[in-house]
Amino acid sequence: MLNRAAKQANSRQVQSNQRHLHPNLYKIVDRHLNTHYRATVAGHNLRAYDRLQEQAQRDGRPLILDSFCGTGRSTQLLATRFPEHLVVGIDRSAHRLSKHGTLQRDNYLLLRAECEPVWQLLAENHIRLAHHYLLYPNPWPKSRHLQRRIHGHANFPQLLALGGNLELRSNWQIYVEEFGAAMHHAGQRGIVARLGEIEQPMTLFEKKYRESGHPIWTYRCQIAP
Numbered sequence: 001m002l003n004r005a006a007k008q009a010n011s012r013q014v015q016s017n018q019r020h021l022h023p024n025l026y027k028i029v030d031r032h033l034n035t036h037y038r039a040t041v042a043g044h045n046l047r048a049y050d051r052l053q054e055q056a057q058r059d060g061r062p063l064i065l066d067s068f069c070g071t072g073r074s075t076q077l078l079a080t081r082f083p084e085h086l087v088v089g090i091d092r093s094a095h096r097l098s099k100h101g102t103l104q105r106d107n108y109l110l111l112r113a114e115c116e117p118v119w120q121l122l123a124e125n126h127i128r129l130a131h132h133y134l135l136y137p138n139p140w141p142k143s144r145h146l147q148r149r150i151h152g153h154a155n156f157p158q159l160l161a162l163g164g165n166l167e168l169r170s171n172w173q174i175y176v177e178e179f180g181a182a183m184h185h186a187g188q189r190g191i192v193a194r195l196g197e198i199e200q201p202m203t204l205f206e207k208k209y210r211e212s213g214h215p216i217w218t219y220r221c222q223i224a225p
C-alpha cells in the first residue's frame with residue numbers, strides 16, 4: 001500500500017526494455033577505454049570551464065563537482081557540508097539553474113554547460129577532484145541509448161581521470177549496477193547499495209522519488225589513480 005505522500009507525489013518508476021546489464025556494456029566501455037577521445041568544445045562550455053578554472057585558481061580550496069546539478073540545491077547543500085572546499089554545480093538547463101536564486105555562500109558556483117566537455121577540459125588540464133557527485137542523471141532507459149548514459153559515453157575515461165570520491169544516485173537500479181560494472185571493468189572497485197531512510201533529500205528529484213516511495217540506489221567509490 002502506498003502512503004498518502006506517495007500517492008500525491010506519484011512519480012513514475014523508470015520504464016525500460018532492459019532487464020539486466022546491457023549486453024554490449026563491456027564492448028562499449030572497452031572501446032572508450034582504448035580510444036583517445038577529444039570532442040570539439042562549444043563556446044559556452046569553454047567559457048563555463050574558464051570561469052571554473054579562474055575561480056578554482058583564485059580560491060585555492062579543493063574542488064567538488066556536482067554534475068547534472070539541476071537547480072543547484074545539492075550544490076548549496078554540499079557547500080554547507082564542505083566549507084573547506086569549492087563546490088561547482090553544472091547543468092545544461094538555464095531554466096533549472098534560474099530557479100536557484102541568489103547564491104547563499106562564497107564557496108560554490110553554478111555553471112550552465114554540458115558536463116562531458118567540462119570533464120574533458122578538466123582532465124586535459126590535469127585538474128583533480130576531491131569529490132564528484134552525479135545525482136540522478138537522465139537515465140536514458142531505452143536499451144539503444146546505452147551510449148548516452150555516463151558509463152556508455154565516450155567521455156567516461158575522462159570522468160575516471162578526474163579522480164576523487166565519487167557518488168552516483170538513481171532510482172533506476174540497473175543504471176547504478178551498470179555504472180558499477182563499468183567502473184569495475186575499468187579497474188575501479190566501489191559499492192552499489194540501496195540508500196536507507198533519507199532525512200534531508202539532497203535534490204528535488206530525490207525528494208520527489210522519496211515521496212513516491214521509490215527505492216534509491218547509490219554507487220560509491222574512491223577512484224584509484
Ligand SMILES: C[S@@+](CC[C@H](N)C(=O)[O-])C[C@H]1O[C@@H](n2cnc3c(N)ncnc32)[C@H](O)[C@@H]1O
Nearest residue numbers: 068069070091092093114115135136203204205
Ligand atoms: C533528472 S535531472 C536531475 C537534476 C538534479 N540532480 C536533481 O536530482 O534534482 C537531470 C539533469 O541533468 C541535466 N543534464 C542532462 N544532460 C546533461 C549534460 N550532458 N550536461 C549537463 N547537464 C545535463 C538536465 O538539465 C537535468 O537538470
